[in-house]
Amino acid sequence: MSFTLPKEVLVVEDEPFVRMVAADALTERGIMAWEAGDAGEALHVLAEHPNIGLVFTDVNMPGEMDGLGLAHEVNRLRPDVSLIVTSGAVSVADEELPDSGTFLSKPYPTRKLVQIVEEKLDGPFDDTVG
Template identity: 35%
Template sequence: MARRLAEVGPAGQGETVLIVDDEPSVRMLVTEVLEDLGYTAIEAADSVAGLKVLQSDVRIDLLVTDVGLPGGMNGRQMADAGRERRPDLKVLFITAYAENAVLGSGHLHPGMQVLTKPFVLETLASRIKDLIAET
């Protein structure tokens, strides 16, 4: 994995990414990709914990979240609530095809993208870099 990710190249300059997913293996995988790219990762297992981080003063340059989350709100609702405090928050939704309907395809705000599972790590890495680099 590291060899192929190296082709995407490190990019981090102190940026912090919040990963919200109820699957520990997914959080671990995304964290590994982020660290390989030079970003700092913060993990949350549900929408309540994720929103708590988004409403704090912690620097967050990108939110990577599953759409289907426990905790009372889905990933889209959590992202929208987080954007009330952080209007420029960039978001990458990771979703299974069926969950795509929750996002209301075509109704994503600027700075939001969707990555459908399963995905290759290089695609994840380049999407993360592109979103963080977007101004």
């Protein structure tokens, strides 16, 4: 029997409630969800947690780097990490994102977010993982 490390996702969103809802939806599916409020914090978390396999980020965030900049920086630093970019203010074509990027417009149903995350992290998760 082979053992695989838990799937880990970094949720980057400056609105605490939106970030919490997304992280909770992933956690309920057995996915470890780290959280960050801006790009700088996200890069710090990413550096500390090598098992993060996906970054889910909002486009519009405070600070020197927005979510698109973060997506490109994550792709440069960790090309193995999948990306999902979201926004309620702008629409981003997948072609504008790094190779593994997908755009999800706001508002999104959490089940759609979980579905995309699961697909990007290689398949559905076991409901019994706790």
